[in-house]
Amino acid sequence: xxxxxxxxxxxxxxxxxxxxxxxxxxxxxxxxxxxxxxxxxxxxxxxxxxxxxxxxxxxxxxxxxxxxxxxxxxxxxxxxxxxxxxxxxxxxxxxxxxxxxxxxxxxxxxxxxxxxxxxxxxxxxxxxxxxxxxxxxxxxxxxxxxxxxxxxxxxxxxxxxxxxxxxxxxxxxxxxxxxxxxxxxxxxxxxxxxxxxxxxxxxxxxxxxxxxxxxxxxxxxxxxxxxxxxxxxxxxxxxxxxxxxxxxxxxxxxxxxxxxxxxxxxxxxxxxxxxxxxxxxxxxxxxxxxxxxxxxxxxxxxxxxxxxxxxxxxxxxxxxxxxxxxxxxxxxxxxxxxxxxxxxxxxxxxxxxxxxxxxxxxxxxxxxxxxxxxxxxxxxxxxxxxxxxxxxxxxxxxxxxxxxxxx
Amino acid sequence: xxxxxxxxxxxxxxxxxxxxxxxxxxxxxxxxxxxxxxxxxxxxxxxxxxxxxxxxxxxxxxxxxxxxxxxxxxxxxxxxxxxxxxxxxxxxxxxxxxxxxxxxxxxxxxxxxxxxxxxxxxxxxxxxxxxxxxxxxxxxxxxxxxxxxxxxxxxxxxxxxxxxxxxxxxxxxxxxxxxxxxxxxxxxxxxxxxxxxxxxxxxxxxxxxxxxxxxxxxxxxxxxxxxxxxxxxxxxxxxxxxxxxxxxxxxxxxxxxxxxxxxxxxxxxxxxxxxxxxxxxxxxxxxxxxxxxxxxxxxxxxxxxxxxxxxxxxxxxxxxxxxxxxxxxxxxxxxxxxxxxxxxxxxxxxxxxxxxxxxxxxxxxxxxxxxxxxxxxxxxxxx
Ligand code: SF4
Numbered sequence: 042x043x044x045x046x047x048x049x050x051x052x053x054x055x056x057x058x059x060x061x062x063x064x065x066x067x068x069x070x071x072x073x074x075x076x077x078x079x080x081x082x083x084x085x086x087x088x089x090x091x092x093x094x095x096x097x098x099x100x101x102x103x104x105x106x107x108x109x110x111x112x113x114x115x116x117x118x119x120x121x122x123x124x125x126x127x128x129x130x131x132x133x134x135x136x137x138x139x140x141x142x143x144x145x146x147x148x149x150x151x152x153x154x155x156x157x158x159x160x161x162x163x164x165x166x167x168x169x170x171x172x173x174x175x176x177x178x179x180x181x182x183x184x185x186x187x188x189x190x191x192x193x194x195x196x197x198x199x200x201x202x203x204x205x206x207x208x209x210x211x212x213x214x215x216x217x218x219x220x221x222x223x224x225x226x227x228x229x230x231x232x233x234x235x236x237x238x239x240x241x242x243x244x245x246x247x248x249x250x251x252x253x254x255x256x257x258x259x260x261x262x263x264x265x266x267x268x269x270x271x272x273x274x275x276x277x278x279x280x281x282x283x284x285x286x287x288x289x290x291x292x293x294x295x296x297x298x299x300x301x302x303x304x305x306x307x308x309x310x311x312x313x314x315x316x317x318x319x320x321x322x323x324x325x326x327x328x329x330x331x332x333x334x335x336x337x338x339x340x341x342x343x344x345x346x347x348x349x350x351x352x353x354x355x356x357x358x359x360x361x362x363x364x365x366x367x368x369x370x371x372x373x374x375x376x377x378x379x380x381x382x383x384x385x386x387x388x389x390x391x392x393x394x395x396x397x398x399x400x401x402x403x404x405x406x407x408x409x410x411x412x413x414x415x416x417x418x419x420x421x422x423x424x425x426x427x428x429x430x431x432x433x434x435x436x437x438x439x440x441x442x443x444x445x446x447x448x
Numbered sequence: 449x450x451x452x453x454x455x456x457x458x459x460x461x462x463x464x465x466x467x468x469x470x471x472x473x474x475x476x477x478x479x480x481x482x483x484x485x486x487x488x489x490x491x492x493x494x495x496x497x498x499x500x501x502x503x504x505x506x507x508x509x510x511x512x513x514x515x516x517x518x519x520x521x522x523x524x525x526x527x528x529x530x531x532x533x534x535x536x537x538x539x540x541x542x543x544x545x546x547x548x549x550x551x552x553x554x555x556x557x558x559x560x561x562x563x564x565x566x567x568x569x570x571x572x573x574x575x576x577x578x579x580x581x582x583x584x585x586x587x588x589x590x591x592x593x594x595x596x597x598x599x600x601x602x603x604x605x606x607x608x609x610x611x612x613x614x615x616x617x618x619x620x621x622x623x624x625x626x627x628x629x630x631x632x633x634x635x636x637x638x639x640x641x642x643x644x645x646x647x648x649x650x651x652x653x654x655x656x657x658x659x660x661x662x663x664x665x666x667x668x669x670x671x672x673x674x675x676x677x678x679x680x681x682x683x684x685x686x687x688x689x690x691x692x693x694x695x696x697x698x699x700x701x702x703x704x705x706x707x708x709x710x711x712x713x714x715x716x717x718x719x720x721x722x723x724x725x726x727x728x729x730x731x732x733x734x735x736x737x738x739x740x741x742x743x744x745x746x747x748x749x750x751x752x753x754x755x756x757x758x759x760x761x762x763x764x765x766x767x768x769x770x771x772x773x774x775x776x777x778x779x780x781x782x783x784x785x786x787x788x789x790x791x792x793x794x795x796x797x798x799x800x801x802x803x804x805x806x807x808x809x810x811x812x813x814x815x816x817x818x819x820x821x822x823x824x825x826x827x828x829x830x831x
Binding site: 081082083084085086088089090092093096097098111123124126128129132136158159161162163164165166183184186274275279281303318320322346347348349350352354355363365369372374376395396397399400401408418420421422423424425432433437446 | 458459478479480481485486505506507508509510511513514515517518526527529530533534549554555556557560577580581592593596597599600603613614615674676677678679680690691692697698699701702704751762763765767774776778780788789791793797798801826827830831
């Protein structure tokens with residue numbers, strides 16, 4: 042475009058030259074706005090709506106934007122479809138820098154506007170994509186409907202048609218102020234406005250009350266609920282697999298120290314009282330933990346070959362590591378829990394017994410800082426290495442990351 | 449990170465240089481069209497042969513479990529939509545079921561039928577989307593257009609029922625937040641009719657294609673033992689021969705009233721995963737047909753619950769079968785309106801764990817096929 046950029050300088054002084062420049066402007070903008078090639082960029086839910094917009098019913102091709110490119114070097118517009126997290130933001134910057142000028146950014150969805158549903162109590166989501174790269178068009182919605190995305194693209198086209206060679210477009214600013222609580226600001230502003238309105242209408246209101254002395258405030262009619270209370274429920278009593286008491290007997294024989302969580306004296310009646318949905322929850326000491334899990338896996342009657350999950354709970358004075366196991370042959374489930382010290386959280390790994398436990402344990406390490414002895418690959422799994430805390434601990438309270446919910 | 453680097457990246461075992469070959473590491477993602485979002489794979493290659501894959505997660509980690517601790521149970525439902533947004537009704541259902549178990553809430557008959565029908569419709573919808581993108585990943589764009597066209601009809605039903613196209617937020621503890629409209633059953637019938645006609649054609653369009661068969665058969669083989677040990681579930685595990693379906697083996701709701709088969713694969717390769725999913729669509733349609741016949745046309749759709757739901761101290765666990773496998777919700781409560789800890793067990797987390805085992809020894813192009821048949825939804829992995 043180098044030569045075209047020189048046009049106004051050469052042509053504007055000549056009589057009639059301005060019109061030529063305008064004509065060239067029109068032509069260039071027409072071409073640009075009708076062949077917007079978007080980059081394939083979708084991080085989460087909004088990407089599905091973006092795909093739906095590209096498909097047969099909504100057909101983004103009507104606006105010349107159907108050529109989704111996989112390389113940023115061939116793209117004109119990046120549709121930010123989905124939440125933007127801190128870990129992803131560096132990559133987004135690189136993508137943006139790789140796009141050739143002129144480049145446009147369409148922010149799709151509430152997440153890219155302000156963090157959307159992930160605004161409060163969240164330590165990883167960027168609260169607005171405009172903090173990372175300049176954005177041209179914001180499309181509200183969670184997710185925006187395909188029609189809204191099309192409207193956003195039309196708005197972008199309008200923006201492009203307003204450009205001129207005389208005054209080349211510059212990308213907007215990146216929002217640089219620190220994270221602010223926009224919700225509370227908006228609420229305060231609204232309250233102030235409302236106060237002014239109240240003051241203004243106070244005399245009329247008083248007058249109206251005088252004129253209508255027997256007025257009563259409107260009440261919502263109550264819906265009849267009697268038949269709802271009397272109604273019948275679908276029974277939920279199905280037990281699959283072995284009886285908890287039978288499992289307890291097997292375990293108790295080999296590991297006499299093991300207890301059941303929340304039950305002081307284990308009898309058949311006590312377990313039957315818990316109902317058909319009860320899943321036995323064994324409490325085991327740290328020394329026996331790994332041997333116990335191995336026993337559950339290898340014993341022919343428990344036969345827990347499948348690992349549902351490994352997780353932990355922070356009880357402030359201790360951590361409980363919870364292992365949820367299942368048997369794909371016998372269909373029952375068994376929970377195992379092991380309390381460990383809060384100050385020096387360490388426990389044996391079970392990733393040699395269940396291969397799938399490897400990632401679950403890394404997740405627990407990432408969120409709670411619990412180290413698993415002899416784990417083959419003890420790294421953070423979700424957060425980046427510079428993140429210097431374990432966020433699911435109850436004492437995690439980093440004001441630079443978390444915005445507390447005001448209600 | 450550089451695109452191609454010579455050092456050993458994190459997660460790979462230290463290797464000793466081999467004089468005969470030259471191994472190198474290639475970075476794929478997080479921004480890559482074949483990774484279905486923002487999964488990042490670091491692949492160790494020898495020429496074009498994959499020697500190892502290390503997935504890096506967390507590019508869309510949205511701290512949903514932390515947020516859950518400061519929202520009430522009902523407020524939490526909308527967050528489950530955003531985990532696996534292609535099975536969001538099932539995710540909603542799982543949280544609601546865990547709350548129902550903890551707080552002892554019952555569901556009326558019609559409410560259960562509504563739940564099952566909506567869930568099965570969603571399974572159809574999700575598998576259709578998978579089918580569409582599977583074709584696209586392998587270079588067949590036609591499937592994308594057909595799949596989305598069909599999917600759009602089901603989306604319209606959901607829009608009719610709950611007002612949303614993608615993030616539904618429809619179920620509540622004790623039922624659903626509103627009744628289905630009168631048009632619901634006729635529309636489901638129409639969709640089933642259309643699907644019955646076209647499903648065989650669809651299955652043939654992609655699965656009957658020579659090129660796709662060559663690219664799928666014998667590729668990405670997963671053994672039954674590995675599938676169980678890694679905790680795989682859903683169509684991925686069933687294609688490997690793991691005979692487990694939560695709907696049949698741990699029936700929730702009223703799934704035990706219906707007659708349906710659980711399709712199993714023989715070889716555990718990509719083609720089996722394809723056929724298992726197609727067969728699952730047929731079974732979902734079977735369940736839907738039975739539902740239409742048996743569903744009571746009158747009656748309450750939800751039970752009356754307190755405005756503030758509290759779960760007594762303790763824990764409760766529920767699991768459902770989403771379109772991708774076993775989804776679980778584990779609530780630890782302390783008798784407050786908000787959960788003390790809420791843990792989601794996501795099926796994709798375990799399903800993607802196997803990618804190293806499955807893709808090893810095949811070519812880079814096969815890695816894309818394997819990923820497409822694992823059908824991961826990345827926000828569900830990262831949570
Ligand atoms: S705006 Fe809503 S639908 Fe879009 S990515 Fe964010 S949470 Fe998902």
